Amino acid sequence: MNNLRLLTGLLSVVLLSGGVRAYGQSVITLEEIFKTAEAHSAQLRPSFTAQTESEHEMRVARAGRLPDVNASLYVSYIGDGFTTKRDFSDWQKAPIPHLGDGVALNVNQPIYTGGAVTNSIGLAKLKSTAARYATDLQRDNIRFRLAGFYLDIYKYTNLRGVMESNIAAAAKVLKEMQARHEQGTVLQNDITRYELLLSNLELQLVRINNTLDILNTHLVTTAGMPEGTLVVPDSTILTRSLPKEGAEWWQQEAVGNSPMLSLARSSVDISRKAESLVRSERLPKIGIQASWTIDGPILVEVPPINRNLSYWYIGIGASYNLSSLYKSNRSLAKSRAATKRAVEELDAARENLSMAVSADHVHYFEAYEELKTQQKSVELAERNYRTISTRYSADMALITDMLDATNAKLEAEQQLVNARINIIYYYYKLLFTTGKI
Structure with a gap:
C-alpha cells in the first residue's frame, strides 16, 4: 500500500469528520429553554411566591381603612359586699345578686390617621414593585446561567467531535505503523509514542464527556426540564446577525431596563415612604366611635338593682401619642439614615452598571x-498544511510534521467555532447586564 496515499486519506477523514454531533437527539433552541425555565424552574418559583406574598401584604395594608369592630360577652359570679362607716366601724353585710352578665359592641372608623394608613398602603405597593423587580433580576440571572451552560455544551460538543476524529486517525496510523514495524521499516519507539498519544487522547475524550454530562445536568436541572433530557444546541445560533450599536446606546438601554437599577430605585422609594410613616406618628388620630353596652346587675345603686342597664353612644374621638414627641426623633433619624444609605447605594449601582456595560461592550x-x-x-493553518503535505510528498518532511500540521489546522478550526460562540456569549452578557436578556 502506498503510505503517502494512506496518510493523505486518514488526514482527510480527520478534517472532514469534525463538528457537532446530535446523536439522534432533537435540537433545542436557547429561547425554548428560557420558556421552559420560566414555567418550571425551581429556582424561580420562590421569587414568584415572594411577589404573591407582597400582593397579599398590600391587601392587608388597605384593610387599615376599614372600621375596627369589637364585640364582647361575659358571664360572672358576683359575691356579696359589705358597708362600713368611714372609720371602718359598723360593718354590715350587703347582699348582691350573684349572676353578672354583659354584652358590648364597639365600632371605631378611622377618619384621619396622620397619613399612617395611606403611607402603609404606599409602602406595601412599593414593596410589591420591588418584589417584581427582584423576580425580573432572578429571571435574568437564571437565563444568563442557562445561556452559559448552553454555549459551553456547544463548545465541548465541538471539541468532542474533534477529539473523536483525532482518536480515529491516530488509531489507523498506529495500525499502519505496527504493520510497517513487522516489515522492519518503523522503530518500536515510534509505536510507543503513538500509543501514548492515543492513550492521552482517549483520556481527554473521557474528561470531555464527563464535562458534557455535568453541563447537561446543570442546564436541565436549572431549567426544570424532565430528568434524562439530552440538550443538543442549535448550530444555527452561530449564523445569527447580531447588533453592533455603540456603547452609548447600550448605556441608555441599561438605565431603562436593568432590574438591578430598578431594584435600587425601589429601595430609595421604600426608605422615603418609611420615613413618612415615622412622621405620621407625630400627628393626631381622629375617628368616628360608636358603642352599645348592656350589663347587669346595676351595682352603682345601694342596694344593687337586679336589672340590666343598656346604653349607647356615637361621636368623634381624637387621640394623640404624646410620647411620640420625644420617641419618634430617634426613629426618624434612623429612617433618614436609611434613606441616605439607599440613595448612596443607588449611585453606586449606577456606577457599577455603567462600568459593567462598558466592559461587556468592549x-x-x-x-x-x-x-x-x-x-x-x-487560513494560515490551511496554507501550512498544504506546504507540509507537499514537502512530505517530496520526502522533505517527517510524518510527525504532517500530524503537527493537521493538529494545528484542527485546533484553528475549533478555535474559529469557539470565537463565533464567544460573540454569542458576550452578546447575551450585554443583554443580561442591560436587563434585556
Missing part, C-alpha cells in the same frame, strides 16, 4: 476582532 467587539484573528489563523 469584550463584545473584542470577540469580533478575535473572530477575524481566528479566521486568519485558519
Whole structure:
C-alpha cells in the first residue's frame, strides 16, 4: 500500500469528520429553554411566591381603612359586699345578686390617621414593585446561567467531535505503523509514542464527556426540564446577525431596563415612604366611635338593682401619642439614615452598571476582532498544511510534521467555532447586564 496515499486519506477523514454531533437527539433552541425555565424552574418559583406574598401584604395594608369592630360577652359570679362607716366601724353585710352578665359592641372608623394608613398602603405597593423587580433580576440571572451552560455544551460538543476524529486517525496510523514495524521499516519507539498519544487522547475524550454530562445536568436541572433530557444546541445560533450599536446606546438601554437599577430605585422609594410613616406618628388620630353596652346587675345603686342597664353612644374621638414627641426623633433619624444609605447605594449601582456595560461592550467587539484573528489563523493553518503535505510528498518532511500540521489546522478550526460562540456569549452578557436578556 502506498503510505503517502494512506496518510493523505486518514488526514482527510480527520478534517472532514469534525463538528457537532446530535446523536439522534432533537435540537433545542436557547429561547425554548428560557420558556421552559420560566414555567418550571425551581429556582424561580420562590421569587414568584415572594411577589404573591407582597400582593397579599398590600391587601392587608388597605384593610387599615376599614372600621375596627369589637364585640364582647361575659358571664360572672358576683359575691356579696359589705358597708362600713368611714372609720371602718359598723360593718354590715350587703347582699348582691350573684349572676353578672354583659354584652358590648364597639365600632371605631378611622377618619384621619396622620397619613399612617395611606403611607402603609404606599409602602406595601412599593414593596410589591420591588418584589417584581427582584423576580425580573432572578429571571435574568437564571437565563444568563442557562445561556452559559448552553454555549459551553456547544463548545465541548465541538471539541468532542474533534477529539473523536483525532482518536480515529491516530488509531489507523498506529495500525499502519505496527504493520510497517513487522516489515522492519518503523522503530518500536515510534509505536510507543503513538500509543501514548492515543492513550492521552482517549483520556481527554473521557474528561470531555464527563464535562458534557455535568453541563447537561446543570442546564436541565436549572431549567426544570424532565430528568434524562439530552440538550443538543442549535448550530444555527452561530449564523445569527447580531447588533453592533455603540456603547452609548447600550448605556441608555441599561438605565431603562436593568432590574438591578430598578431594584435600587425601589429601595430609595421604600426608605422615603418609611420615613413618612415615622412622621405620621407625630400627628393626631381622629375617628368616628360608636358603642352599645348592656350589663347587669346595676351595682352603682345601694342596694344593687337586679336589672340590666343598656346604653349607647356615637361621636368623634381624637387621640394623640404624646410620647411620640420625644420617641419618634430617634426613629426618624434612623429612617433618614436609611434613606441616605439607599440613595448612596443607588449611585453606586449606577456606577457599577455603567462600568459593567462598558466592559461587556468592549469584550463584545473584542470577540469580533478575535473572530477575524481566528479566521486568519485558519487560513494560515490551511496554507501550512498544504506546504507540509507537499514537502512530505517530496520526502522533505517527517510524518510527525504532517500530524503537527493537521493538529494545528484542527485546533484553528475549533478555535474559529469557539470565537463565533464567544460573540454569542458576550452578546447575551450585554443583554443580561442591560436587563434585556
